[in-house]
Amino acid sequence: MRDLPKPFRAAGVLGAALVLMTGAVACSSNTGSGGGDQADDTYTWWDPYPQHNKSSDWAKRVTKCGDEAGVTIKRTAYDTTALTNQALLAAQEGTSPDIILLDNPAVSTLADTGMLTTMEEFGLDTSEIDENLLAAGVADGKEYGIPIGANTLAIYYNKTVLDDAGVDPGSVKDWASLTAALKKVKDAGHKGITFAGIGTEEGSFQFLPWFWGAGADLRDLDSAEAAEALDLWTGWLKNGYAPNSVINNSQNTTWEEFLTGDFAFGVNGTWQVNSAAEADFPTGVIQIPGKDGGVAPTPTGGEFLTTPVQDDTGRYEATKKIVECMTTPEGMVETATTFAYYIPPTKAGQDKLLADQAELEPWVEAVRTAKGRTSDDLGTDYPKISEPLWTAVQQALSGSKSTKDALGEAQATAEDEVG
Amino acid sequence: MNMSTKSAPQAREAGGAAGEPPSAPRPRIRVRGRSTQWAAFAFLAPLVAYLLAFYAYPLYRNIDLSLHDYTVRSFVQGGAEFTGLANYRDIMGSEAFGPALRNTLVFTLVSIVAQYAIGLALAVFFRDNFRLSGVLRGMFLVPWLLPLIVSGSTWSWMMNSDNGIVNAALEAFGIGQINWLTDPGWALTSVIIANIWLGIPFNLVILYSGLQNIPRELYEAAALDGANAWQQFWRVTFPLLRPVSAITLLLGLVYTLKVVDVIWIMTTGGPGSTSTTLAVWSYREAFGTGLPDFSPAATIGNLLILIALAFGFLYLHLQRRQERS
Numbered sequence: 001m002r003d004l005p006k007p008f009r010a011a012g013v014l015g016a017a018l019v020l021m022t023g024a025v026a027c028s029s030n031t032g033s034g035g036g037d038q039a040d041d042t043y044t045w046w047d048p049y050p051q052h053n054k055s056s057d058w059a060k061r062v063t064k065c066g067d068e069a070g071v072t073i074k075r076t077a078y079d080t081t082a083l084t085n086q087a088l089l090a091a092q093e094g095t096s097p098d099i100i101l102l103d104n105p106a107v108s109t110l111a112d113t114g115m116l117t118t119m120e121e122f123g124l125d126t127s128e129i130d131e132n133l134l135a136a137g138v139a140d141g142k143e144y145g146i147p148i149g150a151n152t153l154a155i156y157y158n159k160t161v162l163d164d165a166g167v168d169p170g171s172v173k174d175w176a177s178l179t180a181a182l183k184k185v186k187d188a189g190h191k192g193i194t195f196a197g198i199g200t201e202e203g204s205f206q207f208l209p210w211f212w213g214a215g216a217d218l219r220d221l222d223s224a225e226a227a228e229a230l231d232l233w234t235g236w237l238k239n240g241y242a243p244n245s246v247i248n249n250s251q252n253t254t255w256e257e258f259l260t261g262d263f264a265f266g267v268n269g270t271w272q273v274n275s276a277a278e279a280d281f282p283t284g285v286i287q288i289p290g291k292d293g294g295v296a297p298t299p300t301g302g303e304f305l306t307t308p309v310q311d312d313t314g315r316y317e318a319t320k321k322i323v324e325c326m327t328t329p330e331g332m333v334e335t336a337t338t339f340a341y342y343i344p345p346t347k348a349g350q351d352k353l354l355a356d357q358a359e360l361e362p363w364v365e366a367v368r369t370a371k372g373r374t375s376d377d378l379g380t381d382y383p384k385i386s387e388p389l390w391t392a393v394q395q396a397l398s399g400s401k402s403t404k405d406a407l408g409e410a411q412a413t414a415e416d417e418v419g
Numbered sequence: 420m421n422m423s424t425k426s427a428p429q430a431r432e433a434g435g436a437a438g439e440p441p442s443a444p445r446p447r448i449r450v451r452g453r454s455t456q457w458a459a460f461a462f463l464a465p466l467v468a469y470l471l472a473f474y475a476y477p478l479y480r481n482i483d484l485s486l487h488d489y490t491v492r493s494f495v496q497g498g499a500e501f502t503g504l505a506n507y508r509d510i511m512g513s514e515a516f517g518p519a520l521r522n523t524l525v526f527t528l529v530s531i532v533a534q535y536a537i538g539l540a541l542a543v544f545f546r547d548n549f550r551l552s553g554v555l556r557g558m559f560l561v562p563w564l565l566p567l568i569v570s571g572s573t574w575s576w577m578m579n580s581d582n583g584i585v586n587a588a589l590e591a592f593g594i595g596q597i598n599w600l601t602d603p604g605w606a607l608t609s610v611i612i613a614n615i616w617l618g619i620p621f622n623l624v625i626l627y628s629g630l631q632n633i634p635r636e637l638y639e640a641a642a643l644d645g646a647n648a649w650q651q652f653w654r655v656t657f658p659l660l661r662p663v664s665a666i667t668l669l670l671g672l673v674y675t676l677k678v679v680d681v682i683w684i685m686t687t688g689g690p691g692s693t694s695t696t697l698a699v700w701s702y703r704e705a706f707g708t709g710l711p712d713f714s715p716a717a718t719i720g721n722l723l724i725l726i727a728l729a730f731g732f733l734y735l736h737l738q739r740r741q742e743r744s
Contacts, residue, residue: 084709085706088495092494092495105709106709109491110491113491113492113495114492114495198689199686199688199689199690200687201709243581244598245579245580245581245582245601247600248575248579248601248687380491380710382709383709384710391689394690395603395690397601397690398602398603398691398693399603400693401691
């Protein structure tokens with residue numbers, strides 16, 4: 001640097017500063033690639049399952065549905081968050097793929113951009129699908145996608161630990177009995193419960209069953225009910241029923257904690273069913289209780305089949321065939337078993353699944369009482385509310401703010417954002 | 420990413436390959452002058468094209484994003500409302516701005532000072548070749564070679580409140596549990612520690628090569644004058660290393676200002692926003708939530724560029740003053 005002539009040095013310094021921005025906004029430049037200019041019989045398909053490669057059962061199913069529709073499907077897998085951004089870029093460039101399998105809270109966001117067609121335009125029948133599951137894909141009364149399956153949260157328990165502490169999992173009926181069970185477990189020298197309170201969407205996802213279970217409403221984050229839910233979590237932390245690491249736990253980390261065998265309970269989703277069966281200790285599942293008993297509404301997870309708008313509407317015909325192939329009752333059950341963590345979103349599909357795998361009963365039950373995060377007509381407002389919510393949870397759990405202050409601030413931020 | 424510092428010489432080479440053959444001597448000098456001028460432009464063209472495509476356009480896009488109110492809808496359909504400096508006012512007036520700026524400054528300054536001090540100490544240590552010094556020096560480069568996702572995850576495991584090895588060691592000495600990543604008072608410290616570890620190799624390598632350029636005779640002369648090791652360091656090594664130190668610190672500053680990955684992997688900027696720096700904030704606005712918010716993200720990115728530029732000019736100013744004296 002020292003030997004370079006001055007203009008070059010200046011250029012170097014400037015360049016070094018400019019490097020910053022490549023990181024900040026690299027994604028907003030034109031990197032889109034998609035199906036708009038594909039050959040006529042090649043249909044593009046995006047999904048968030050990079051773990052399933054070309055030779056996987058999932059990829060084969062996708063290919064087969066393409067064959068049945070008489071076209072070739074070119075499948076590309078992205079990470080869940082990357083998929084939303086890729087979809088936005090592709091829409092900006094006018095190169096949207098023919099089908100996107102989209103995480104359900106993202107559906108209303110993308111629908112808002114006008115890049116998705118409605119199921120009605122496509123002539124697809126959604127009447128068979130459970131209303132609570134379909135709701136996440138509804139914006140302004142129109143359906144923008146079909147769920148290919150659903151999953152949700154429940155509480156896994158470690159039977160060995162509970163037996164040792166003399167706790168009957170059936171005794172957990174409401175918050176008070178759950179906390180009493182945690183106390184018993186702790187007194188017996190074990191660890192109580194682990195969950196994910198990380199400062200991302202996963203944190204909100206895990207908090208919502210308690211939030212809704214107390215009767216709180218996402219439009220009203222600083223209600224007394226919301227405070228009760230947050231107090232439940234902070235109380236567990238203060239009393240040592242839950243480890244301090246929950247503040248930073250993702251759902252994967254919290255599952256690893258549960259798998260150590262030290263914990264009596266672990267809040268996690270349908271997608272861990274296989275892993276729980278392979279654990280070194282016997283496990284079971286109970287529903288997340290509401291504050292005064294009953295089953296708390298849990299948030300739905302899972303992907304929607306969406307069909308972006310194409311310039312060439314002639315393509316819709318084959319796309320429709322592909323979607324139908326994926327969403328027959330048989331198709332739904334096949335999806336459920338391929339992934340081992342999806343419950344079919346239709347009554348027919350659920351019955352078929354239970355006929356094969358009766359042990360999934362609690363999960364079918366949980367999915368039936370589950371609630372979409374973007375439902376209650378929240379739609380695109382949900383992400384704006386979710387961020388202040390998880391921030392408040394983090395602040396209260398880490399003790400940097402009181403429950404009341406944290407939620408009050410969250411409500412102010414959310415109101416400001418939603419406008 | 421680090422192409423920028425090399426872009427000038429590289430592009431010059433590229434231009435050389437694509438340039439026109441030297442023109443034959445012409446009778447009149449004025450004509451020859453004009454043709455070399457054209458050749459000069461031809462040489463310059465690849466560099467200019469490169470700079471326009473990879474620096475000017477993204478920068479323009481970033482400024483454009485920050486001056487409009489882009490929602491996801493207007494991002495796809497166009498027609499975002501021009502809001503002037505409203506985004507900048509919103510960001511700088513936001514309650515989160517003060518803490519984020521403070522975190523950025525603490526994170527950056529503590530990181531580069533510690534990285535530099537430890538890197539320099541190690542460079543001086545390895546200057547005297549001893550047995551296995553090559554191997555040891557090589558091992559110090561490991562943090563640099565590991566993908567950030569690996570080292571970030573490893574640090575967050577080690578610093579886990581309940582199962583981390585750091586707390587296990589502390590408890591063995593009777594110190595008790597520290598909630599490294601989940602205590603609002605510790606989270607920033609934890610990510611700084613991890614970042615210092617990551618940055619030491621860079622400082623070590625540059626400072627070590629800087630040390631090789633200091634002539635041995637100077638130390639011999641200093642030793643003859645009766646200077647001890649400490650005096651030799653402060654009177655010979657440190658002053659002669661100043662130009663290398665300055666550029667190391669400047670590069671370290673630019674790298675550290677924009678760190679997102681380590682913090683995101685370890686704490687996602689939390690708990691709450693106690694370890695959120697400007698770069699993490701920008702990332703969170705754009706990609707960290709379900710709803711991409713590109714305008715505020717670009718605004719914060721631009722503010723970071725301004726901060727880096729300010730330090731760049733400070734560096735130039737100091738260089739010039741040194742040359743004059």
